[in-house]
Each structure stands twice: as C-alpha cells, then as structure tokens.
Amino acid sequence: MTDTGVQLSALTRSFTSRAGTVQAVSDVDLQTPKGSFLSLLGPSGCGKSTILRILAGLDTPTSGEATVHGLSPAELRKEKSLGVAFQDHALLPWRSVEKNVRFPFEVAGVPVDKAWVSELLGLVGLESFADAKPWQLSGGMRQRVSIARALALRPSVLFLDEPFGALDDMTRQRLNLELQRLWMEQEATTVMVTHGIQEAVFLSDYVAVMSPRPGTIKEVIEIDLPRPRTIDLMSTPEFHHYVDRATQLLFH
Amino acid sequence: MSARRLPRWAVTLLTTLVTLVVLLAGWQLAITLTDVSPYLTKTPLDVWNYLFVDGAFDPASAAERRAELLPMIGVTLFHAGVGLAFGVSLGLVGAVVMSVSRTVRATFLPIALVLQTVPLIAMAPVVYAVFGSGVVTAAVIAGVVTFFPLLMNVGAGLGAAGGDTVDLVRAYGGGRLRLLFSVQLPSALPYLFAGLKIAAPATVSAATLYEFLFSFEGLGANLLTSKSYSDYGLLWTLVATTIALALAAYGLVVLLERLVLAGRFPPESALARRGDSR
Amino acid sequence: MQTRRSALAPALLGLGGLLVILVVWQLVAVFAFTRPNGSYGAVPPPLAAFERVAADLVDPAYWAGIGATAGAALTGYLIAIAVALALGVLVLLLPRLEAFATQLGVVAACVPVAAISPIVVLLSPPGSRAVSVVLALLAVEFPMIIGVLLGLRATTPGQLDLVHAYGGGTLTAIRKVRIIAAIPALLSALKIGAPAAFLGAMTGEFFAVGVDSGAGRLLISQQYAGDFVGMWAIAILATAVSALGYGVIALAARWLAPWTAHSSTGGLR
Numbered sequence: 001m002t003d004t005g006v007q008l009s010a011l012t013r014s015f016t017s018r019a020g021t022v023q024a025v026s027d028v029d030l031q032t033p034k035g036s037f038l039s040l041l042g043p044s045g046c047g048k049s050t051i052l053r054i055l056a057g058l059d060t061p062t063s064g065e066a067t068v069h070g071l072s073p074a075e076l077r078k079e080k081s082l083g084v085a086f087q088d089h090a091l092l093p094w095r096s097v098e099k100n101v102r103f104p105f106e107v108a109g110v111p112v113d114k115a116w117v118s119e120l121l122g123l124v125g126l127e128s129f130a131d132a133k134p135w136q137l138s139g140g141m142r143q144r145v146s147i148a149r150a151l152a153l154r155p156s157v158l159f160l161d162e163p164f165g166a167l168d169d170m171t172r173q174r175l176n177l178e179l180q181r182l183w184m185e186q187e188a189t190t191v192m193v194t195h196g197i198q199e200a201v202f203l204s205d206y207v208a209v210m211s212p213r214p215g216t217i218k219e220v221i222e223i224d225l226p227r228p229r230t231i232d233l234m235s236t237p238e239f240h241h242y243v244d245r246a247t248q249l250l251f252h
Numbered sequence: 253m254s255a256r257r258l259p260r261w262a263v264t265l266l267t268t269l270v271t272l273v274v275l276l277a278g279w280q281l282a283i284t285l286t287d288v289s290p291y292l293t294k295t296p297l298d299v300w301n302y303l304f305v306d307g308a309f310d311p312a313s314a315a316e317r318r319a320e321l322l323p324m325i326g327v328t329l330f331h332a333g334v335g336l337a338f339g340v341s342l343g344l345v346g347a348v349v350m351s352v353s354r355t356v357r358a359t360f361l362p363i364a365l366v367l368q369t370v371p372l373i374a375m376a377p378v379v380y381a382v383f384g385s386g387v388v389t390a391a392v393i394a395g396v397v398t399f400f401p402l403l404m405n406v407g408a409g410l411g412a413a414g415g416d417t418v419d420l421v422r423a424y425g426g427g428r429l430r431l432l433f434s435v436q437l438p439s440a441l442p443y444l445f446a447g448l449k450i451a452a453p454a455t456v457s458a459a460t461l462y463e464f465l466f467s468f469e470g471l472g473a474n475l476l477t478s479k480s481y482s483d484y485g486l487l488w489t490l491v492a493t494t495i496a497l498a499l500a501a502y503g504l505v506v507l508l509e510r511l512v513l514a515g516r517f518p519p520e521s522a523l524a525r526r527g528d529s530r
Numbered sequence: 531m532q533t534r535r536s537a538l539a540p541a542l543l544g545l546g547g548l549l550v551i552l553v554v555w556q557l558v559a560v561f562a563f564t565r566p567n568g569s570y571g572a573v574p575p576p577l578a579a580f581e582r583v584a585a586d587l588v589d590p591a592y593w594a595g596i597g598a599t600a601g602a603a604l605t606g607y608l609i610a611i612a613v614a615l616a617l618g619v620l621v622l623l624l625p626r627l628e629a630f631a632t633q634l635g636v637v638a639a640c641v642p643v644a645a646i647s648p649i650v651v652l653l654s655p656p657g658s659r660a661v662s663v664v665l666a667l668l669a670v671e672f673p674m675i676i677g678v679l680l681g682l683r684a685t686t687p688g689q690l691d692l693v694h695a696y697g698g699g700t701l702t703a704i705r706k707v708r709i710i711a712a713i714p715a716l717l718s719a720l721k722i723g724a725p726a727a728f729l730g731a732m733t734g735e736f737f738a739v740g741v742d743s744g745a746g747r748l749l750i751s752q753q754y755a756g757d758f759v760g761m762w763a764i765a766i767l768a769t770a771v772s773a774l775g776y777g778v779i780a781l782a783a784r785w786l787a788p789w790t791a792h793s794s795t796g797g798l799r
Contacts (some may be wrong), residue, residue, distance in 0.1 A: 090691065094787070344553070377761065382563075455643075479652065491648070
C-alpha cells in the first residue's frame with residue numbers, strides 16, 4: 001500500500017452541544033494516490049476543515065480511520081515531514097519572517113536547515129524581507145511566509161486550510177500559480193480545504209465535493225488537465241467543464 | 253461539562269457565592285488559626301453576633317445596634333449617591349461634547365489621559381482645603397473617581413460606532429443629532445455600564461474616605477471613632493458593612509446591565525467563545 | 531470628508547488645552563481665592579505652585595518622603611503581580627477558575643480604603659507602612675488579574691494548532707507561544723498599575739499611625755498648617771511621579787514588545 005496517499009475509511013466526527021448532536025463528518029470514504037493534490041470543496045459547515053484537522057492530528061474522529069501514506073496522524077507527526085498552513089496565517093508577531101519559517105524545526109525538535117530556510121524565502125520572493133516583522137508585510141506577503149513555513153520540513157505531506165482565503169482575487173490567483181510551482185518541486189501528498197471552485201479545479205488532481213448536514217462527500221472529480229497549468233488554461237472548455245460539474249454538484 | 257448547561261446568570265451567581273464563601277472562610281480561618289488578639293480582631297461570626305444576637309458585646313440589644321447602623325449607612329449612601337450623580341453627569345456631558353467636537357477632543361483629551369492615570373483620590377486633602385467640610389466636598393471627591401471612568405468608557409463607546417454606520421446615517425440625510433441619538437448613544441450603552449462598574453463601588457470608597465478624614469457622620473467617620481473608643485465589635489461590623497455596600501453597588505450595576513442589555517447586545521462570552529463545529 | 535490636518539495641529543490643540551486650564555486656574559486663584567491682604571487662599575496661582583515644586587525638588591527631605599511612599603507602592607505592586615501570576619498559573623491548569631480569579635480582582639477593586647485601613651493599622655505595629663502596602667496591592671490587583679487573564683487568552687487558536695500540528699505538546703505551546711503572546715497584556719496592566727500603586731500608598735499614609743514621612747503625610751501636615759501652596763506643590767509632584775511610573779513602563783513596553791500596537795492582543799476592556 002505504499003502508493004496510497006490519503007485514505008479515509010468510514011470517517012465520522014460528531015459534536016455534542018446544548019443544541020444537540022451535529023454530524024460534522026458522516027461516514028466518509030476516500031482514497032487518493034501518493035503525491036497527488038486533493039481539494040475538499042464545499043460550503044461552510046460541510047466538515048471539510050474537520051477532515052483536515054483529523055488528518056493533521058488536531059482532532060480525533062468519533063469513529064472510522066484516517067491515514068496518509070498508511071500512517072496514522074500520530075505516526076505521521078513522528079516522521080517530522082509534514083507541513084500546515086491556515087487561513088489565519090498564524091504567524092507569531094514577535095518573530096521575524098525568517099524566524100517564523102524556522103518555527104516548525106524548533107517545535108518538531110529538528111536542527112534548523114538554514115540554507116533551506118533562506119532558499120525557501122527566495123522561492124516565495126521574500127529574501128529581502130527575512131528580518132522584517134509580520135506586521136510590516138502585506139496580506140499576500142504574510143500568506144507567502146505561511147506557505148514557506150509549511151514547506152520548512154521538506155514535507156512529504158502538506159495540509160492547507162484555505163491558505164489564501166482572506167486575500168483578494170488577484171493576489172490569490174498569483175499565489176495559486178506559485179503554490180503549484182512549489183508543489184510540483186516538492187511532490188508532497190497534499191490536502192487543501194477551499195470554497196473556491198476555480199481554485200480547487202486549477203490546483204487539484206482530485207476535487208472531493210462535499211455537502212453539509214451531515215457532512216458527506218457527494219462525488220470525487222478527477223481533474224485530468226496537464227501540468228504546469230497556466231492562466232490561459234482557465235479559459236479553455238475543458239477547465240470550464242470541470243468547474244461546471246463541481247458547481248452542479250454543489251448546488252443540487 | 254455540567255456547567256455549560258447552566259444558564260449564564262446561574263454560573264455568575266454560583267461563582268459569586270463561592271468567592272464570598274472563600275473570602276469569609278479565609279477571614280474566619282486567618283483569625284482562628286493565628287494567635288492574633290481576639291480582643292482586637294473579630295471574625296465573621298462575631299459580626300453576625302453583633303448584628304443579630306442579643307447580649308453579645310454590650311448590654312444593648314441587637315436591634316438597637318442595628319438601628320444605630322442605619323443612619324450611618326444612609327449618610328454614606330447620600331454622599332456616594334450625590335458624588336455618583338455628579339461624576340456620571342459630568343462624565344456623560346464631557347464624553348458627548350468630546351465626541352461632537354473634534355477641537356474640544358483634541359484640546360482636552362491629552363490632559364484627560366494624563367489625569368486619569370494619577371492618584372486623584374489621594375488629593376482629597378486639597379479638595380477639602382478648597383471646598384471645606386460639607387456635601388460639596390464629598391461630591392467632588394466621589395465625583396473625581398467617577399468622572400474619568402465614565403468619560404473614558406462612554407467616550408470609547410460613542411466612537412465605537414463604525415465609520416460605515418456613520419456614512420450610512422449621512423447617506424440617508426441624517427444629521428449630527430440623529431447620528432448621536434440613533435447610533436452613537438445606543439452603541440455606547442455597554443461602555444456606560446463598564447464605566448459604572450468601576451465608578452459605583454469607587455464612590456462608596458470615596459465617600460467613606462471623605463467621612464473618615466473630614467466629617468463626623470457616616471460609616472467612614474464611625475470607622476474612625478469606633479477605633480478610637482476601642483469598640484472593636486462595632487469597628488469590624490462597620491468594616492463588613494462598608495465592604496458589603498461597595499460590593500452591592502457593583503452587583504447592582506451588573507444586575508442593571510443584565511436587565512438593560514439582555515437581548516439587545518450579545519453577551520460578552522458569546523463574542524469570545526469559539527464555535528464547536530467547524 | 532474631513533479635511534486633512536497637519537500632524538502638528540493635534541499637538542498644538544493639546545498645548546492649547548493645557549494653556550486654557552492654566553489660565554482658568556490663574557483666574558480662579560486671583561479672583562476667588564486671594565485674600566484681601568494679598569496672600570494666597572486654598573487655590574494658589576499656578577506660578578506660585580510650580581515655584582514651590584522647584585523649591586521642593588532641591589529639598590532632600592521631600593525626596594526621602596516621596597521615596598518612602600514609592601517604596602511602599604513598589605512592595606504592594608510586586609505582591610500584586612505575584613498574586614496575579616499565581617492565579618494565572620491556577621487558571622492555566624484549571625480554566626474553570628477564571629471566573630473566580632476575576633471576582634477576587636473585583637472584590638479587591640471594590641474594597642473601600644476607609645474600611646480596610648483601620649484594620650490593617652490595628653493589626654500592624656506603629657510606624658509600619660503596612661497600610662500603604664495593602665492599599666497599593668488592592669489598587670493594582672484587579673488590573674493585574676485582568677491583564678494576566680487577557681494574556682492567557684491572547685494566543686490565537688491558529689497559533690496553538692500550528693504548534694500541535696508539528697508535534698509540540700502543551701509545554702511547548704506555553705514556552706514558545708503562550709508566554710510571549712501574553713506579554714503585551716501584562717505590560718499594559720503593569721502600566722496602568724504603576725500610578726494606581728502610588729495612589730494606594732499615598733492614601734495609606736492618611737491612615738497610618740506613627741509614620742511621619744511620605745507624600746501623603748506631607749499633604750496632611752501641610753493641610754493642618756494651612757500651607758496651601760505646599761499642598762498644591764505636593765499634588766503636582768505626586769502627579770508627576772505616578773505619570774513617570776506610567777511613562778517608564780510604556781517606554782519599556784515599546785522596547786520589550788514592539789509588536790503590541792500591531793496585533794489584536796493587549797489593552798484592557
């Protein structure tokens with residue numbers, strides 16, 4: 001099973017509150033190959049973030065199982081080769097850009113690969129901002145730092161939770177191009193949570209379209225478009241075909 | 253997680269009771285477990301006996317002792333009430349004027365910012381020197397501790413209405429007064445209560461300080477005389493009464509806040525709490 | 531749209547405000563509080579008060595007095611910090627205690643000085659500054675507790691997720707994120723607490739028995755002597771000392787936690 005990427009088996013997560021029990025994720029099955037880019041697409045409350053949090057070991061399922069490369073989230077963590085990025089960039093305001101990118105090394109207890117950190121800053125175009133503090137950067141630059149940080153441990157697995165969700169469309173499109181380039185260099189099995197249809201189709205090999213209450217996967221669309229994908233690709237009928245298919249699933 | 257199912261007011265009430273019990277028990281234990289003189293120090297039980305048990309302390313009946321307390325409380329409430337009214341109205345007017353006129357704000361806000369950090373209540377002797385003995389001095393001393401919390405909190409509240417809301421009122425042709433009454437004052441309500449929560453107990457403190465230092469009436473003055481006459485039963489009862497009065501002033505504001513804001517503004521914790529499902 | 535003013539205008543207006551107050555003070559002093567023989571009453575003119583401040587400043591006895599008050603204030607301040615931090619550790623271990631910690635702070639803030647002081651004086655030996663220490667402690671405790679609690683809440687969920695996703699445990703989160711994230715709120719509380727502590731210590735001297743020196747004592751003795759200019763000078767000096775305490779911590783905060791103004795953390799209420 002070494003060629004398995006993400007594997008979800010009968011994954012269920014329910015929350016109990018005063019208002020009753022909510023099935024955030026209900027009996028979800030999913031499998032992707034190693035090194036593929038998977039997007040979880042759906043409206044808010046469909047459980048996409050919950051699945052990502054379970055995979056990253058930040059939440060535990062009520063029942064069922066979630067593995068990446070055949071490893072449980074806890075085992076995956078011990079490998080020290082994963083990366084995460086959130087919509088809330090979660091940069092530490094007291095650390096410089098460079099020290100923020102070093103942060104995963106410190107937490108994971110791995111010696112800092114200084115050459116790689118400065119190379120990463122170059123890859124996201126921030127080498128001249130290494131000593132800047134997060135508040136001195138624009139929103140787009142902060143998300144680039146967040147992406148650089150996600151790649152710090154040369155991850156074989158990458159978890160992205162709406163990494164560019166807070167940005168304007170143009171910045172977002174540009175960063176998506178950069179993300180594709182970086183991802184192709186890293187060959188990491190990637191799971192991204194998004195509610196952007198075009199973004200999901202543009203970046204992914206597989207788009208899992210989800211629906212809420214209870215959170216389930218309606219269909220997994222395989223996106224068979226050549227890489228590297230360009231802006232021009234977005235005006236082709238093939239691209240539109242996938243976007244239309246996902247839109248239909250989301251609204252029916 | 254049973255506390256989550258309790259309504260918010262019940263949690264607050266329970267916490268308050270627990271806090272009071274812990275403090276009273278701490279007071280009782282601190283005195284019984286150490287070898288301080290039982291002549292000088294009284295426990296909560298002694299205070300209870302003083303207030304409600306005939307034959308304890310002095311020949312007078314408990315009812316007589318309670319009757320002596322009432323006028324003292326009345327005088328202190330009067331001093332504190334006048335001071336609170338004085339400080340609150342001045343603070344409200346100041347905040348509205350500062351919100352309406354940018355020039356006034358720019359002129360006096362820096363000074364207000366400096367003055368609110370300084371030990372104003374410690375200047376009580378200066379106020380006494382200027383206004384002499386009487387209710388005016390009490391009002392000024394109590395007003396001084398009320399004015400700045402009100403000015404700063406209500407000022408922040410009037411400014412809390414977002415720029416978009418201001419533009420909305422303007423776009424529909426609303427003038428300055430419409431903006432003030434329809435938007436700014438209502439949105440300043442929670443801030444008003446935040447200011448009152450500081451101000452109400454502080455006026456009790458200021459009023460009793462005035463009485464202690466410069467007057468012969470009220471709880472403060474009797475705290476001084478009971479100590480001089482070594483009437484320690486009365487002293488500790490007055491201490492408990494004065495503290496209870498200040499806490500009651502705070503509690504009253506909290507209650508009023510709940511009643512006025514309920515359903516109109518989100519409870520504080522609802523803003524801070526994270527949703528369970530993601 | 532409001533016309534854009536130069537950055538100088540607010541500073542000038544602020545200065546103007548100071549001037550207005552000084553002029554009103556002067557007029558009140560001259561027309562309402564000057565005795566027929568020309569000597570000053572309960573409100574002396576500003577110039578006379580500031581002249582006395584200048585004279586006080588070179589008098590070592592005044593320095594000793596203010597130093598003694600500041601010493602008691604500092605003692606109460608430090609105890610309040612220790613208590614607030616201890617409560618913070620408790621809340622960190624048992625979040626349920628948060629409401630209890632807040633209410634302890636509320637009680638400390640509500641306790642009237644005239645109620646607690648006679649008891650402290652009763653139980654401490656003559657000449658002790660205990661009452662000043664206790665009043666300083668009570669004045670500072672509430673802002674300190676709120677500061678600590680706000681500091682504990684200053685960490686965003688995303689920052690904690692980040693630590694845990696990379697395998698960091700609770701200790702790592704506390705060490706690398708939570709403590710540092712709490713600094714702005716703590717500094718803000720320390721800043722508010724500094725003048726409050728001086729206030730408390732000074733008020734305590736009104737009650738202390740057998741204590742002859744200190745800013746509060748000077749104020750009382752000058753009141754007995756009818757030395758109004760001296761009283762106003764002490765009031766101005768005490769204001770300056772507590773404003774200085776505030777300013778020093780504000781400066782230190784800018785140096786220690788330069789990110790404060792740019793993050794959503796920090797500040798009270």
